Amino acid sequence: MPAVIVLLAVLAVFALGYRYYSAYLARSVYALDPSYVTPAHRYSDGIDFVPTNKHIVFAHHFISVAGAAPIVGPAIAVFWGWLPALLWVVLGTVFAAGAHDFGALVVSVRHKGRSVGTLAKDVISSRARTLFLLIIYFLVTLVNAVFAVVIATLFVNNPAAVLPVLLTIPLAIGVGQYIYRKRTAALLPSVIALLVVYASIWLGRHVPVTVDPIASAFGLEPLTVWIVLVFAYTFFASRLPVWVLLQPRDYINQQQMLLALAVIVVGVVIGMNTIAAPAVTEVPADSPPWFPLLFITIACGAISGFHSLVSSGTTAKQLDKESDARYVGYLGAVGEGTLALCSILACTAGVVALSATPGSDWQARYADWQTASDGALDTFTRGVAGFAENLGVPLATGTVFAAVVVISFAATSLDTAVRLQRYIVQEIAEIVGFRPLARNLTLATAVALSLPIVLALLPGNFAFGTLWQLFGTTNQLTAGLALAVIAVWVTKRRRNPVVILVPLVFLVAMTSWALVIQLVEFATHEDPLQVFLLAPLDAIIFVLAIWLIVEAAVALRAAWAGRTSAVEHGEELTEVEAPAADPDRDER
Amino acid sequence: MNADAARSRSRKQVAARARASFTRAWRKAEQAFDAVFAARWGSALRRDARDQSDTLRALVLLESLGVDNPVGYETLELIPYVVADIHDWHRRMGHEELGEPGVCC
Numbered sequence: 001m002p003a004v005i006v007l008l009a010v011l012a013v014f015a016l017g018y019r020y021y022s023a024y025l026a027r028s029v030y031a032l033d034p035s036y037v038t039p040a041h042r043y044s045d046g047i048d049f050v051p052t053n054k055h056i057v058f059a060h061h062f063i064s065v066a067g068a069a070p071i072v073g074p075a076i077a078v079f080w081g082w083l084p085a086l087l088w089v090v091l092g093t094v095f096a097a098g099a100h101d102f103g104a105l106v107v108s109v110r111h112k113g114r115s116v117g118t119l120a121k122d123v124i125s126s127r128a129r130t131l132f133l134l135i136i137y138f139l140v141t142l143v144n145a146v147f148a149v150v151i152a153t154l155f156v157n158n159p160a161a162v163l164p165v166l167l168t169i170p171l172a173i174g175v176g177q178y179i180y181r182k183r184t185a186a187l188l189p190s191v192i193a194l195l196v197v198y199a200s201i202w203l204g205r206h207v208p209v210t211v212d213p214i215a216s217a218f219g220l221e222p223l224t225v226w227i228v229l230v231f232a233y234t235f236f237a238s239r240l241p242v243w244v245l246l247q248p249r250d251y252i253n254q255q256q257m258l259l260a261l262a263v264i265v266v267g268v269v270i271g272m273n274t275i276a277a278p279a280v281t282e283v284p285a286d287s288p289p290w291f292p293l294l295f296i297t298i299a300c301g302a303i304s305g306f307h308s309l310v311s312s313g314t315t316a317k318q319l320d321k322e323s324d325a326r327y328v329g330y331l332g333a334v335g336e337g338t339l340a341l342c343s344i345l346a347c348t349a350g351v352v353a354l355s356a357t358p359g360s361d362w363q364a365r366y367a368d369w370q371t372a373s374d375g376a377l378d379t380f381t382r383g384v385a386g387f388a389e390n391l392g393v394p395l396a397t398g399t400v401f402a403a404v405v406v407i408s409f410a411a412t413s414l415d416t417a418v419r420l421q422r423y424i425v426q427e428i429a430e431i432v433g434f435r436p437l438a439r440n441l442t443l444a445t446a447v448a449l450s451l452p453i454v455l456a457l458l459p460g461n462f463a464f465g466t467l468w469q470l471f472g473t474t475n476q477l478t479a480g481l482a483l484a485v486i487a488v489w490v491t492k493r494r495r496n497p498v499v500i501l502v503p504l505v506f507l508v509a510m511t512s513w514a515l516v517i518q519l520v521e522f523a524t525h526e527d528p529l530q531v532f533l534l535a536p537l538d539a540i541i542f543v544l545a546i547w548l549i550v551e552a553a554v555a556l557r558a559a560w561a562g563r564t565s566a567v568e569h570g571e572e573l574t575e576v577e578a579p580a581a582d583p584d585r586d587e588r
Numbered sequence: 589m590n591a592d593a594a595r596s597r598s599r600k601q602v603a604a605r606a607r608a609s610f611t612r613a614w615r616k617a618e619q620a621f622d623a624v625f626a627a628r629w630g631s632a633l634r635r636d637a638r639d640q641s642d643t644l645r646a647l648v649l650l651e652s653l654g655v656d657n658p659v660g661y662e663t664l665e666l667i668p669y670v671v672a673d674i675h676d677w678h679r680r681m682g683h684e685e686l687g688e689p690g691v692c693c
Contacts, residue, residue: 043679045680046634047631047634047635047638048635050631053623056623056624056627060627060628063624179626180633185621185622186621186622186625186626186629187614187621190626241636242632247632248629250629251626251629
């Protein structure tokens with residue numbers, strides 16, 4: 001199958017989804033009101049609440065949700081063949097992620113731009129906020145563990161990528177300071193910084209950086225040394241104000257991501273490469289079953305709870321009109337789906353673009369589950385390099401370019417996730433009254449990092465197979481909680497909640513089933529680490545899933561009962577935040 | 589001779605127009621780039637500055653919050669500055685109204 005056909009077909013389905021399904025959601029489910037006064041206007045402060053053009057809000061939203069996760073998940077999941085992964089990405093994006101991202105944005109706009117955790121408390125119950133905090137704690141724990149291993153693995157496999165990535169740190173700080181002090185536009189310094197990063201790829205190929213001498217001096221694996229160094233970096237980076245390093249680096253990364261997307265799409269069109277992977281693979285007998293594990297292996301790219309955090313916490317405060325939520329929320333999900341699609345194409349077509357025997361070369365990369373998951377990152381970077389070669393970029397340079405893009409994204413996600421985990425640790429310490437932990441930044445960061453470090457350093461290559469899937473379960477539970485909030489809100493407004501309930505039930509059922517399969521596997525394993533560490537971790541996440549099911553069912557039942565009673569008494573629809581005419585609207 | 593001068597003038601005008609178009613396009617690109625990529629970084633800077641102002645405001649208004657302020661006399665003259673945007677401040681702190689109705693809003 002030519003990759004370009006798949007690309008165009010999927011983009012066409014996404015376009016139809018936006019044109020018709022999102023219009024249905026906007027009209028019949030969320031009942032958008034263009035005259036509603038959004039929080040951006042009501043609480044306008046020029047900092048958090050800023051009415052913004054919808055194209056700019058979409059760009060902010062998309063670059064906030066796009067990251068390394070929609071790349072890694074599909075790169076592992078094509079182990080079961082390209083068709084199951086592609087179908088889940090397409091159907092998940094159109095029917096689940098679109099409704100989820102769009103819905104979270106609308107509910108947040110109707111509740112003063114509040115985040116999904118607070119919305120869970122407002123719309124469901126105060127217990128739901130505690131549930132949210134716990135799910136997020138495990139989500140960021142697993143993000144920190146997995147992304148540290150992602151970065152370390154790419155450094156080990158691509159020593160030439162170390163120099164460009166290290167250079168990004170002083171460059172980002174320098175560009176940020178230069179723009180701040182000179183009060184100049186960011187375009188020229190940022191483009192120069194990007195060019196310097198790419199020039200350093202050439203330099204990096206001649207001066208590869210490895211930690212082999214340190215590793216052999218201490219009798220450790222290079223991967224272990226890199227993991228420790230990555231956590232040491234994160235420990236310090238996460239304590240800096242966000243505007244010093246995190247955000248300037250983030251906008252250099254965002255340009256890299258857009259460039260990588262462009263390279264893949266143009267490379268696919270120009271190269272006319274063929275997908276070498278079978279549509280459905282006959283996997284070895286001891287492999288994990290695709291049903292239900294596919295639905296947690298690909299979270300970001302099909303549906304991701306992380307999007308509800310961005311939709312509700314940040315994007316909702318920028319919407320100029322409520323009707324812009326359709327464009328921003330639904331297309332944000334489509335953008336993430338496109339990133340996952342690009343990952344699938346890179347790992348099934350780009351990676352063997354230059355091979356004389358593409359079928360067997362692909363089979364060698366995905367021979368069994370362990371090989372497929374351990375090599376997923378290498379497969380993706382080679383895949384992007386394959387497409388880049390269609391544009392005349394040498395294979396080795398293209399590989400380092402892709403590695404730099406993924407590492408940069410993973411590093412930014414790690415920095416953000418460590419901050420988030422520290423806040424949660426401090427909040428829990430405050431609740432239980434342990435003030436030294438609540439007030440001491442160093443101690444809180446150390447405590448936040450302790451569990452991720454243990455998980456990342458586990459012997460036995462758990463990161464890409466097992467930990468990735470556990471990360472997927474927490475991500476899907478976050479999405480489930482957001483969908484439950486949306487479903488309850490829609491039910492209370494006497495709209496049809498079925499289109500929200502279907503993805504909610506599907507997601508929670510698949511996640512719970514996958515957790516049970518993994519729990520049995522961990523608990524019956526001969527390795528004590530799996531029995532005494534991973535099995536309890538899995539069991540805790542499973543309890544959170546059951547808690548979510550109970551909480552959602554109780555809230556939905558109450559919402560339905562309230563709605564039936566209101567209809568019987570002929571009551572008018574009441575809003576939590578009643579839409580109000582905006583007297584200044586015509587003047588804007 | 590005149591024809592040469594006219595051609596030269598025409599070339600200069602074309603070059604000047606091209607420069608002006610390029611400058612306009614570059615300015616637009618700079619604005620778009622700032623809006624898409626650098627706006628949130630700018631917001632983070634302003635948020636940090638606002639947090640510092642909020643801390644100062646809380647210190648200056650300690651006595652109105654019921655806390656004894658040992659340097660109340662010295663910070664007295666700052667009060668007009670910090671009450672100027674007190675409405676935004678109390679809403680940011682999670683209180684829709686401050687004190688008795690009519691005192692602030």
